[in-house]
Every structure is written in structure tokens, then in C-alpha cells.
Amino acid sequence: MALVQMNFQSQYLQSNHEITVILPDRPWKTDAKDFYSSGKKYPVLYLLHGTFGDHSDWIRKSNIELYACENDLIVVMPSGLNANYQNWSNFALGYDMYNYLFEELMPLVTNWFPASSKREDTFIAGLSMGGGGTALYAAQHPEKFAGAAILSSAPRNLEALRDTPEDKIDVRTKNIIAMYGGLDNYINSVGNSWAALDELVAKKADLPKLYFACGLDDMLLSTYTTFKEHAKEIGLDAKFEEFEGYKHEWRFWDLTIQRALAYFGFSSRDCGNPF
Numbered sequence: 001m002a003l004v005q006m007n008f009q010s011q012y013l014q015s016n017h018e019i020t021v022i023l024p025d026r027p028w029k030t031d032a033k034d035f036y037s038s039g040k041k042y043p044v045l046y047l048l049h050g051t052f053g054d055h056s057d058w059i060r061k062s063n064i065e066l067y068a069c070e071n072d073l074i075v076v077m078p079s080g081l082n083a084n085y086q087n088w089s090n091f092a093l094g095y096d097m098y099n100y101l102f103e104e105l106m107p108l109v110t111n112w113f114p115a116s117s118k119r120e121d122t123f124i125a126g127l128s129m130g131g132g133g134t135a136l137y138a139a140q141h142p143e144k145f146a147g148a149a150i151l152s153s154a155p156r157n158l159e160a161l162r163d164t165p166e167d168k169i170d171v172r173t174k175n176i177i178a179m180y181g182g183l184d185n186y187i188n189s190v191g192n193s194w195a196a197l198d199e200l201v202a203k204k205a206d207l208p209k210l211y212f213a214c215g216l217d218d219m220l221l222s223t224y225t226t227f228k229e230h231a232k233e234i235g236l237d238a239k240f241e242e243f244e245g246y247k248h249e250w251r252f253w254d255l256t257i258q259r260a261l262a263y264f265g266f267s268s269r270d271c272g273n274p275f
Helices: 032-036 057-061 064-070 097-112 129-140 158-163 171-180 183-187 193-202 221-234 250-264
Strands: 002-010 015-023 044-048 074-078 122-127 147-151 209-215 238-243
Touching: 002 097, 015 057, 015 064, 044 097, 044 129, 057 064, 057 074, 057 250, 064 074, 064 250, 074 097, 097 129, 122 129, 122 250, 129 147, 129 193, 147 250, 158 183, 171 183, 193 221, 209 221, 209 250, 221 238, 238 250
Parallel strands: 044 074, 044 122, 122 147, 147 209, 209 238
Antiparallel strands: 002 015, 015 074
């Protein structure tokens, strides 16, 4: 595959910003001129990192480049700090990670790279914090994605925070509540993917193919199982998988990104350059 590391000045993040992009490479016996002038558009996967990570995580710690090559798939990996893929207007000059994906990154990818802009060719996935971001993006804009994979994460019932003692609320959640200007504002924000999915199911909306996976020794298993039970109650059409012997770890995410791609319909192992 061709690997692009791109640095550009982001309007929505108010800073220079790095992304890593995997592009389909020329098949071994295909003429270079024919390949690069074909005008072909490829499916694209937006792949999100977890807390403490950046755009390089998936490349350094998984075999995503191999899986992209096997499926002629563009993979776009942005950096999102620890922002939970939400807008932080009160941070520095502003850091609008939620708006950034839809208003800046996706237009950049579909206009500067040979990426399809069609919904049926657009997918999103992420691990841990990136799984939460994936759920957020898919729940707020289901019309943009054919599939979404939430790995080692799940939407949270924000209403439950009303009855949670303050000393039991983690620092990240406290900061998000403060950023939104209070719990009521947070509950009624785009950050509430639990409520957004409830509404979409009630409306019988056309949802992406949703894939959830968690290791049975994962520290976030209770969040996952709580949402899985809720999904069954509301009739959410989604695939849930649990695996024994896995914690919050890269071996698990490398395994489940493959299963997610298969669930989305990718199955070819005869694409791209095998070398």
C-alpha cells in the first residue's frame, strides 16, 4: 500500500494537524500510467484511536495496512487528542473535533484522494475513546456511513449521571459536563449517542451496519453489557461479539477490526500489491 503522512493547518482544530492515510497500491502487473490515471474511486474507512493515542496508533500496533491492501480500501486515521471526538470551544482557540470530521476531514479526503463520497462506500471504526467517537458520529449522521464498528466501547446512559454521586464521576466526564455548561446541556447535546440511537430506532431510521465487540476481561465490559441489554430492549439492529481471554488491548482490536470489515462485506484477499 501507499502510506501518506499529511500535516495541514486545520480550520476546526485551530492548529497544524496530522493524519495518516493508507491508499491502495498499484497491483503488481498493472501499468503505472494506467493505474494512476484510471479515475477509480475506492471505499474509505475512517479509523479512530483511543485515549492517549494519535494518528499513528493503528499503523504501529495493528496490521491494518495488510487488511486495507487485501480489500483495496483507503484508511484515514486522524489525531483527536483526548477530546472524545467532541467540540471543545473553551479549549485554547477552540478544538472542534466533532465538526472537524464532517466539515473538514471528509471533504479533504473525498476531494484530494481517490476516495468515494458515496454512503455505501464510507465506513467508520474506532477503539475505546475512538469507539465512543464512532458511536457518536454514526448516531448523529447515520446517512453518511454504511457501517460503524465500536470496539471496546459503547454509548453510555447519560441520564444515569443524575443519580451518580459527584465523587463517583470520573474526571473526563466532569470536564465534558463543564464544557457543555452543565449536565442538562450534555444530555441534550450531540454527545449523547445513547439517546440519539433511541430516537433513530423509534423513527425506524436507515442505520449503518453496527458492530460492537468487547473482551470479557476488558475494564469497560460493564459499559458494553449495559448497552447491549438496552439495545435488545429497544430493538436496535446490531451485531455484538464478546471474546474470552482479551482485555483492553491491541491483540483484540487487531482481531476485531478484521471481523468488522468482514461484517461490512469486505472479503477479497486478491487485491493490491502482495509485496
